[in-house]
Amino acid sequence: MNSNFFSLNWMDLAKGLLVAVIGAILTAVYQAIQAGALSWTWLFWQPIVLTGVGAGIAYLIKNFFSNSAGEPLKGEQ
Numbered sequence: 001m002n003s004n005f006f007s008l009n010w011m012d013l014a015k016g017l018l019v020a021v022i023g024a025i026l027t028a029v030y031q032a033i034q035a036g037a038l039s040w041t042w043l044f045w046q047p048i049v050l051t052g053v054g055a056g057i058a059y060l061i062k063n064f065f066s067n068s069a070g071e072p073l074k075g076e077q
Helices: 012-034 042-064
Strands: none
Touching: 012 042
């Protein structure tokens, strides 16, 4: 079940975490292709971490401003 307008539930948080992980994995693959190899420096991993966190937060913001039917910026009917 989706959360109500201006609220989040545990499922939203779990899905937000999943979006963050997927975003980080895709960014890591892209960075590795661009660099030619994986590097274990913070300079390499910083954009990966920030992209993952940003994707997760964006998903939570979208759900916070959506009603239980998944319609953004519309109140409960």
